[in-house]
Amino acid sequence: MHYALNTGSIGVFDSGYGGLTILRQIRQLMPQYDYLYLGDNARAPYGTRSFEVVYEFTLQAVRRLFDLGCPLVILACNTASAKALRTIQQVDLPQIDATRRVLGVIRPTTEAVGELTKTRHVGILATQGTIRSHTYDIEITKLHPGVRVTGQACPMWVPLIENREYDSPGVDYFVKKYIDQLLFRDPEIDTIILGCTHYPLIMNKIRQYTPAGIQLMPQGDYVANSLQDYLRRHTDMHERITQDGTCRFLTTEHPFTFKENASVFLGQDITAEHIDL
Secondary structure (H helix, E strand, O other): OOOOOOOOOEEEEEOOOOHHHHHHHHHHHOOOOOEEEEEOHHHOOOOOOOHHHHHHHHHHHHHHHHHOOOOEEEEOOHHHHHHOHHHHHHHHHHHHOOOOEEEOOHHHHHHHHHHHOOOOEEEEEEOHHHHHHOHHHHHHHHHOOOOEEEEEEOOOHHHHHHOOOOOOHHHHHHHHHHHHHHHHHOOOOOEEEEOOOOHHHHHHHHHHHOOOOOEEEOOHHHHHHHHHHHHHHOHHHHHHOOOOOOEEEEEOOOHHHHHHHHHHHHOOOOOOEEOOO
């Protein structure tokens, strides 16, 4: 099938719906740009998949967004950022097109956390794949030596969110369980990074079961501000991005299914198109 080119759009990729929370924050800050969102919903979730498979799937999506005309792609997925970003940046980009860029969601959050933690003890709540990659530990230790990082996998949160069980007893049980497990392992944690883009949808529950005095860091604002700063510093890239305020949605799932679920994450109705990778 032939797809219209979106030459000059910022590509935003996620394995499913969580990246829509990132897109939402980016568009709130910079509504003037054109965006092209691609969700690989048919093959989600990525969190339990191997490094090799996540890398392969992510590279397919990046190539497709490049083919559709995006000069810049944001991996709005922690698992993809953890398991695929570095290889794509260092190995694939020079071969595909050295003038294009792929950015992730982990670096902006890890850069900011050093100023927020006072105890120098930081917690990560994320998928199993992100926790097992140790990407947050590595990045935080590199940027902020001496900060202790403790990761806690939350395998039940994404399925509950994607099934819209926001207010079910199951959410309360599993939110409390994982936060308690994290703080039992390190009671000195004063800052917790929400290392999955789905988690803002259960923010009220996460706050409810997080002790007062502990800061929570959802990623959207940090990624949006980092992207704005990036475009300010890289005028050559800024000039390649079109500014008609449009946003287009592509999914590997059925467009109707995507539309139904995306409205929850974005807070607005959208139209979507099917695409194969």
